[in-house]
Amino acid sequence: MNILVIGANGQIAQHFIKKIAQTQHNAIAMIRKEEQVELLKASGANKVVVADLEKDFSHAFDGIDAVVFAAGSGGHTGADKTVMIDLWGAIKAIDETVKHNINRFVMISAMSTDDPDAGPESMRHYLVAKKLADDHLKSTNLKYTIVRPGLLTNDAPTGKVNLQGKISDYEDRAITREDVAAVLAEVIDKENTFKRTFELLNGDVPISEAVNNFS
Numbered sequence: 001m002n003i004l005v006i007g008a009n010g011q012i013a014q015h016f017i018k019k020i021a022q023t024q025h026n027a028i029a030m031i032r033k034e035e036q037v038e039l040l041k042a043s044g045a046n047k048v049v050v051a052d053l054e055k056d057f058s059h060a061f062d063g064i065d066a067v068v069f070a071a072g073s074g075g076h077t078g079a080d081k082t083v084m085i086d087l088w089g090a091i092k093a094i095d096e097t098v099k100h101n102i103n104r105f106v107m108i109s110a111m112s113t114d115d116p117d118a119g120p121e122s123m124r125h126y127l128v129a130k131k132l133a134d135d136h137l138k139s140t141n142l143k144y145t146i147v148r149p150g151l152l153t154n155d156a157p158t159g160k161v162n163l164q165g166k167i168s169d170y171e172d173r174a175i176t177r178e179d180v181a182a183v184l185a186e187v188i189d190k191e192n193t194f195k196r197t198f199e200l201l202n203g204d205v206p207i208s209e210a211v212n213n214f215s
């Protein structure tokens with residue numbers, strides 16, 4: 001499969017591309033700055049497309065079989081960018097996927113997105129943006145998987161996770177970015193994750209077992 005990675009210069013995305021380089025699939029990296037091209041090629045991307053979610057990015061979908069949405073406006077920008085990237089950029093990416101007759105879409109969402117009102121006040125606009133994008137994805141006929149990690153860390157990966165539809169009982173809300181990337185690489189062609197949503201934390205179950213046993 002040719003997998004379009006949107007937000008390919010991001011931290012999870014770069015781990016994901018390195019993992020995909022070791023499989024039979026191809027990673028097509030969508031980045032927004034020309035100077036990022038060489039880094040993405042070095043990470044193992046088969047092709048790099050320069051495109052921006054705030055402009056016309058439809059050309060990035062040519063020849064694509066699956067889409068992974070790993071972009072995000074980041075904590076350093078304001079609510080305006082949360083709306084334009086995490087919400088509107090994601091919705092446009094979903095619509096382009098449908099328009100191009102691509103049927104697989106994997107979304108990096110966030111834990112607690114189901115109930116933004118229950119989240120910390122400073123995070124509510126972000127959780128609302130992620131929830132509306134997820135709801136839009138669920139309303140399509142795409143074979144989607146919505147992955148909702150907890151607090152992302154750059155700790156060393158353990159290869160083990162806590163992966164459940166809803167995680168209500170936990171001590172530590174963290175998950176390493178590299179383990180999230182490994183889960184994305186594992187779910188990309190797993191039919192049992194199609195049209196499903198799950199939360200993700202560090203845990204005790206090996207990733208392939210956690211994904212294969214998800215029901």
Ligand SMILES: NC(=O)c1ccc[n+]([C@@H]2O[C@H](COP(=O)([O-])OP(=O)(O)OC[C@H]3O[C@@H](n4cnc5c(N)ncnc54)[C@H](OP(=O)(O)O)[C@@H]3O)[C@@H](O)[C@H]2O)c1
Nearest residue numbers: 007009010011012052053054071072109110149150151152
């Ligand atoms: N932080 C957390 O604890 C947490 C928890 C749960 C979920 N998440 C979600 O996890 C996802 C990935 O996290 P991460 O740490 O890997 O993110 P990251 O390193 O901040 O990467 C996000 C990427 O999105 C790209 N991007 C931003 N605006 C764009 C635009 N207009 N067009 C194209 N690309 C654009 C950025 O490009 P540049 O490199 O050019 O800036 C960046 O490479 C995000 O969606 C985030 O919301 C985060």
